[in-house]
Amino acid sequence: MVEIEHDVSDAGESDKVYHELLSFLSSPREDLRHAAAEAALASLVSGHDNDNNDNDASHGPSVNHETATKLARLDAVRPLCRIASSSAGSDEALAALSLLCSHDRVGNQCVLDFIEAGGIGRMIEIALEPVPTEAAREALALWRKRVNYACALLANGTREERGAVEFVGLSFPEEAVPSKTMRENNAGTDGDNPAADEEKHCDSTDVIQRDARPTATLLLSRLLNPSYIDTSSPKYKSSLMAMNAKLDDGEYESDLDENDLEQESHDNHHDLQKQKSQPVKGDDHYDPYQHIAAVLMNITQLESGRKFIMKLIHHKQSTPSNQGDVSCTPASKSTSTTSHLQSILPELNSPNIHRRQGIAGTLKNCCFSQDSAWWLLNVVHLDKALLLPLAGPEELTIDEKVGLDPDFWLAGPSKVREPDALVRLTLTEALLLLLASGRRARETLRERRMFVIIKMADMVEENEEISERMNECVQYLRRDEDGEEEGSSDRRAYERYARGMIERNGMEWGEGKALSAEEERNVENGGEEDYDNID
Structure with missing residues (x-):
């Protein structure tokens, strides 16, 4: 095995060793290439205490900075990309790439080299590799590990605009998964194979003739498919309990010691800097597609990415007619409409922090599309999805409950506010964008009593930056619009709510008391007319 000694006294001799390592990485012999990749990884994580004697990479602080700098300078990313995506594959090469691309000093340069080497396309291929059957648990664990590394590299690569553009170009709508991959995914749809749930709608008789699904759509479906997650993992169980328990309870059992829990709690509350997606220890591979959420966040910074997420998807459903003989009567067709955006909203409740951070960022980016504000509010009801994680266990008064969606207060004292500060900040900024989109x-949002939730969240918020954003939301909600008299915004919101209640009661009971002529005129003006013609 190739080894690197870090105590070389002469700088020139040290450079010679790294040049030799680079030559081994480019060797025509497969065994030498894999040995060199293993040596590069071992050198990068030297000094890291690994009790499991596993070559998994850890987080940034344990990386040998000298090795990372020299490997980046010698352009080791390109041969590592080739080794990682070769037919034989190499988990060590993937782990070394992940460490280099997430490094705090040379990470940006390594990401550019990664993109130049065609790393985006190579990692997409790895992320869509066929899933081993459930019977081969060891093979499934290795597959999760490999896919997790590939998705982390995709997340880091798409942080750069060039990488995001390349991902979009490779993923939709023209480029798609090869039919061969789809046939392999369909081959094992029996038993507990995770691919079965995803591709069960595909007819195996015509899978060769039909066009393959775009890779972005397939990656998204794998992100949303819970069968890929190893729910038996202790890390998954501890994250699930931590998400569902109060942070100060400490009553649930966890495999983490007190120092780890304290550090995790501190980071969740105060760390507002989005970090690069880093490789993780063995048990953290339980959710192989967790970093696809960050990929979605990155590509929705592009207009084409936002269009993909918000594009309407029409589903036709055939229902037989009730008239006469069903077998002789043509079926009537009904069409339902949805979007990828609506399908990812439940991920805000995921116990996985990478998923919550990525999806929150994706929703925020979609709020930049001002032309879609009406659809986001009235069809998707995005405001409710953004506000629910900010709601807490505080008891509301009767006046505060008036006009407020019951989901915000029916959970009572068991409701847990989002524990991660970065997610809370991103959700608040998304609400700000909705408020700024127009009158x-x-x-x-005034009519839906958004102010009540923001006020309660701000009262217990410890982070100053988040509190400032919440105060900006309050200013938008409480201030009067230009051209209106003082206090008219609050009054109009109440009148619109009152009118809606009367209309609903009238429909249910067949009667209702009408508003006065002046109230009706005010409500009509509030709902239709734009006084200053400026949104």
Whole structure:
């Protein structure tokens, strides 16, 4: 095995060793290439205490900075990319790439080299490799590990605009998964194979003739498919209990010691800097597609990425007619409409922090599309999805509950506010973008009593930056629009709510008391007219 000694006294001799390592990485012999990749990884994580004697990479602080700098300078990323995506594959090469691309000093340069080497396309291929059957648990664990590394590299690569553009170009709509990959995924749809749930709608008789699904759509479906997650993992169980328990309870059992829990709690509350996606220890591979959420966040910074997420998807459903003989009567077709954006909303409740951070960032980026504000508020009901994680266990008064969606207070004292500070900040900034999109959006959010949730969240918020953003939301909600008299915004919101209640009661009971002529005129103006013609 190739080894690197770090105590070389002469700098020139040290450079010679790294040049030799680079030559081994480019060797025509497969065994030498894999041995060199293993040596590069061992050198990068030297000094890291690994009780499991596993070559998994750890987080940034344990990386040997000298080795990372020299490997980056010698352009070791390109041969590592080739080794990682070769037919034989190499987990060590993937782990070394992940460490280099997430390094705090040379990470940016390594990401550019990674993109130059065609790393985006190579990692997409790895992320979509066929899933081993459930019977081969060891093979499934290795597959999760390999896919997790590939998705982390995709997340880091798409942080750069060039990488995001390349991912979009390779993923949709023209480029797609080869039919061969889809046939392999369909081959093992029996038993507990995770691919079965994902591809069960595909007819195996025509899978060769039909066009393959775009890779972005397939990666998204794998992100949303819970069968890929190893729910028996202790890390998964501890994260699930931590998500569902109060942070100060400490009543649930965890495999983490007190220092780890304290550090995790501190980071969740105060760390507002989005970190690069880093390789993780063995048990953290339980969720192989967790970093695809960060990929979605990165590509939705592009207009084409936002269009992909918000594009309407029409589903036609055939229902037989009730008239006469069903077998002789043509079926009537009904169409339902959804979008990828609506499918990812439940991920805000995921116990996986990488998923929550990535999806929150994706939703925030979608809020930049001001032309879609009406659809986001009235069809997707995005404001509710953004506000629910900010709601807490505080008891509301009767006046505060008036006009507020019951989901915000029915959970009672068991409701847990989002523990991660970065997620809370991102959700608040998304709400700010909705408020800034136009007057009608602000009036809708006033009517839905957004102020009540923001006020309660701000009262217990410890982070100053998040509190400032919440105060900006309050200013948008409480201030009067230009051209209106003082206090009219609050009054109009109440009148719109009252009118809606009367209309609903009238529909249910067949009667209802009408508003006065002046109230009706005020409500009509509030709902339709734009006084200053400026949103």
